Amino acid sequence: MKKLYSTSEYKEWQKRRIRKIVNKLRRKNRVVKKVKRNPNNSPSPRPVNDVKLPVVAPADLRLIENLDGCLKFFRDLRSEEYLSQSGIVKFVIMSLKDVTQIDYGTISVLTSLNDDLRFKKILLKTILPDNLECKNFMIDSPPKSRSQQLKC
Numbered sequence: 545m546k547k548l549y550s551t552s553e554y555k556e557w558q559k560r561r562i563r564k565i566v567n568k569l570r571r572k573n574r575v576v577k578k579v580k581r582n583p584n585n586s587p588s589p590r591p592v593n594d595v596k597l598p599v600v601a602p603a604d605l606r607l608i609e610n611l612d613g614c615l616k617f618f619r620d621l622r623s624e625e626y627l628s629q630s631g632i633v634k635f636v637i638m639s640l641k642d643v644t645q646i647d648y649g650t651i652s653v654l655t656s657l658n659d660d661l662r663f664k665k666i667l668l669k670t671i672l673p674d675n676l677e678c679k680n681f682m683i684d685s686p687p688k689s690r691s692q693q694l695k696c
Contacts, residue, residue, distance in 0.1 A: 595628045598637035598671065605640070607649040614650060621657055627666070635667035640682075643673040651685045 599620045602613035620626055621636060628635050658668045673679050 593630050595630060596626055596637075598639040599626050601638065601640045601643050603642050604645045605643045605650050606645055606647045607653070608647070609645075614653075618653060618657060621661075621668075633667065634665065635669055636661065637669045637671070639671040640673045640678075641671050643678055644675055646673075646678050646681060648685065651682060 599617065601617050602610060604610040605614060605617070607614050621638060626636055628637065661668050672682065
């Protein structure tokens, strides 16, 4: 004899039973997606490890006094010729080892170049100057005024 749904117990029991049946039917009728494979069954190629030489800055890295040298240096930083890759990481190495003179204008251009490269997901690795005054000037360089210069 069929039970009547007169009490709340029977109603809840019937709801649970229906949920179980529906879940079983879903699992049974589920479509399994096939994994796409390479056509030749070869593993995917690994990224190339290609580390290139650093971009060397001129000794006088002041925009006003040495405009041609600075512009060539900035052009080289952006070029594909010095773009290195290690795994999936792309980076450019910048060497300021020989720099003896630098100004705030150059530092602000280097900051904007760093932001531009970071937007393209390229790291800018820097070798700081050997000259202690220039090194400290670069580390503690809030752009106060563009006319200030440091002659190391």
